[in-house]
Amino acid sequence: MYSEKVMDHFMNPRNVGEIEDADGVGQVGNAKCGDIMKMYLKIEDGIIVDAKFKTFGCGAAVATSSMATELIKGKTIKEAEMVTNKVVMEALDGLPPAKVHCSVLAEEAIAAALQDYRARHGLDSDSEYAGCPGCCGGCGRLEQQNRNGGE
Amino acid sequence: MYSEKVMDHFMNPRNVGEIEDADGVGQVGNAKCGDIMKMYLKIEDGIIVDAKFKTFGCGAAVATSSMATELIKGKTIKEAEMVTNKVVMEALDGLPPAKVHCSVLAEEAIAAALQDYRARHGLDSDSEYAGCPGCCGGCGRLEQQNRNGGE
């Protein structure tokens, strides 16, 4: 059911691990749904010099995490924001329909890590990253809204 | 589905034919239901000295006709009346459920031929033969009743 690329990134995932002194860390998903992705970014001069992940989830979740980290490494933040779930999926030669949500999760994990980076560094946060199709809560924004009174 | 005895009496039916100067002739069934049996009896001194049949119908219809004629040959009229459908069926080692009506037809054909014999010879007709479980019309009695006003 998975493409060879997916299987390769699942069996030999790139960039597994933590970055101890990460500049941005984002975690999305939850154990209830069976997928958690945690993304660590090292950012220097607006460029993502390193990315690592830890993922609890299915084969597609691992593979999309792996591919997403590969795709954003060396990119600027703005460029990284263009790495949408579609880009990740295409790079993996596609995903089965039931697994598309994993690629969305990967996109959201990047967004969440970048958001964390901005927050930590007091950067202007427009809170919207290029690929965001609306608010899925993945970036933590929904939760924040809720805390703010839910309007 | 048929026993060997049935197949034997179907493939090699005994007593097929007409008796030109029969003492009693009975025909039961109708083409609509797919079975017609015609029975010819030669009766001397109350004894059935010959019996022949013609049958339009399925394998079971032919086999029961054949067996029935075999069973009544040489018997007295009273004895022949004891040749019920059950007797014919047993002599054939049974019939499939859907074919039991054929053995009833054979019993009725005998009864009809005997009735004809009695009528022709002005004999006392109690109109009830030993095996009659009620009036199925096979002996022509129902029709007669209907003609008489249907009470």
Add this chain to the structure above:
Amino acid sequence: MQKPVIYLDHAATTYVKPEVFEAMKPYFIEEYGNASSLYSVGRSGRKAVEEARTAIARCLGADEPGEIYFTGSGTEADNWAIKGAVYAAREKGKKHIITSAIEHPAIMATCKYLKKEGFDVTYLPVDQEGFVNPGDVEKAIRPDTAIVSIMYANNEIGAIQPIKAIGEITRKHGVLFHCDAVQAAGSIPVDVRELGVDLLSISAHKFYGPKGVGALYIRKGVRLENLIHGGHQERGKRAGTENVAGIVGMAKALDLAIANMDQYAGKIRKLRDRARDLILSRIPHVRLNGPVENRLPGNLNLSFQFIEGESLLLMLDMKGIKASSGSACSSGSLDPSHVLMAIGLSHEIAHGSLRLTFGESNTESDVGYLVDCLEEIVARLRTMSPLYEDFVKANKQAAK
């Protein structure tokens, strides 16, 4: 002497062709995984099922493999099409079904059941040759008509219905159209797009595939209620662990049938025509049931006056010839074939019917042997028949 076996009941069922059996074999023992499982043994089953789906979609002219759903028989496909459609349409207040008087019991019994459940059923008549008139379909359509179901080719008399013309009408009126193509598939071209049908049933064992496997074509966008609920197989529409070997066998068989169709149809049509002509010329009081043109190439249906079909079958069987009959006696019911009655036969003539359906295994010499046997048996049964006796006597009377 070894009695020959001459199988002339290909419309009832066919054997599995050796090539088909070979194609199925690996899926019994080696490639046995559950087609819905994740790992590789299962994946080869999944792959086989999807390849079969693609092949069948291609054979039937479907737009996409996803329009093909596998079932456990042609009967299940028929049940699903009708019940699935009318149950789905119920909420829209649609409760009318249009079908013909000569459908297979899979449709007839389903409609009878639905009638009991409160649906309305119109049974369209057929003409003397056994054809539905498309104009009758149009006249029967009502605002609350949920589905029209007309078979492609009749299993008893082989009449090939004007499906395309009916499809144009149903489309015009926006009514769902199901076609039972169980007898047609493998014998004549079946193209769902050209025919304009929304739903179409097939059954593998009618075209040299295995028994117990069928398929329903469901045009994309057509919504049916499920008939069998459970797991997510067949994209959630037909539950039950996939019969991988059977599905593979069906696809292989249909592929082969279509590849050889012209040659096959030509051969069996020739045999059928020869048998028909010989019988009609050598045996008196025989009637051809069903049409001359627009008939399945292998189908021959005759009525032999004064004799009953089951007796005829049994005697043919003793000669090694396997056939079938529309006589009531052969089916266990009391009435003869509803199809023969629908084309206007009397009970008596219907009871004396014989269906011979030719197929791959038949040869020229079978035809000669068949006609010889038939001539002898028919004569023999007639001497036993009181109806023939009456006929002969009446003739003598008339001759005086």
Add this chain to the structure above:
Amino acid sequence: MQKPVIYLDHAATTYVKPEVFEAMKPYFIEEYGNASSLYSVGRSGRKAVEEARTAIARCLGADEPGEIYFTGSGTEADNWAIKGAVYAAREKGKKHIITSAIEHPAIMATCKYLKKEGFDVTYLPVDQEGFVNPGDVEKAIRPDTAIVSIMYANNEIGAIQPIKAIGEITRKHGVLFHCDAVQAAGSIPVDVRELGVDLLSISAHKFYGPKGVGALYIRKGVRLENLIHGGHQERGKRAGTENVAGIVGMAKALDLAIANMDQYAGKIRKLRDRARDLILSRIPHVRLNGPVENRLPGNLNLSFQFIEGESLLLMLDMKGIKASSGSACSSGSLDPSHVLMAIGLSHEIAHGSLRLTFGESNTESDVGYLVDCLEEIVARLRTMSPLYEDFVKANKQAAK
């Protein structure tokens, strides 16, 4: 190096045993006649079907062969039992169904559909080991209860239900009792008389028979509506040309399973227990799901904390080991197994479940290889898991 293939998913499906395949073979090519036809080729099919019916009746302890009806799958048998019973009871105003929270989707989805149609469904809970309490059945019975349906053995956690005790209750209250014995048949004794059930489903491919064949036991006198309407097959109760080869295969497979049951069960229980004990002793943070006693001999179900089941399956597959999981990801739905949730597991633990079902083809050395692979893979997946990271950090924190 040739990768070994270790099949540990016998609860999903089994291969067809060579003896079973041999028994089926003649009915594909030589003895292909329609089992419902009159002549001799068909009669041998008829005879084979009736012999199979007799064998299966004997295997299940039925009073008569006539109580066995063949279907196209276990799912169809389940659907027929429930829908057939409640549709037949509808006219008496009965509209209540009692079942358990851990039934197979064939029952669950059927009940859900019937609920939509206006029937009432009570889902009985199970305890932490996965057992239904017979007392709960009694409490749930209402005057309008049409049927109770409880599975014999659960397909995920192997829990063998107290069917006999439930049968006594349903009998006392005069309520129909259906038992889905698809997982039980062939693995543990199934005796309809002793169990006191009225309806019981089996499926051939779970006991080394072919896929696409099932059977429903219907106690004499029990009236069900038909599910599939059409021809007169199966004494007018289940239409469709009989899958002769499949039916023969099912009977042969069940016969073999019962003849070898003690030996078979002993062997796979030993392998299962050994695997369980080794895994629990060598791998930390593992939970046994389901009961220790009253469990199918081949069933093992474990949850590996901090990791997700589908990943585990894929990595095992890479090592040649075929297993299954109750993780949502492996089924395409979003929720993990309803069975694991019903025995009280958290989502997280349920997602990390692994089902290993042992069977005929497994050996002692498979167990060793399995445990080695599992140890390595679990460790590897944990190093990738953010949940494990959190757990380790929290532990370090606590140790300070």
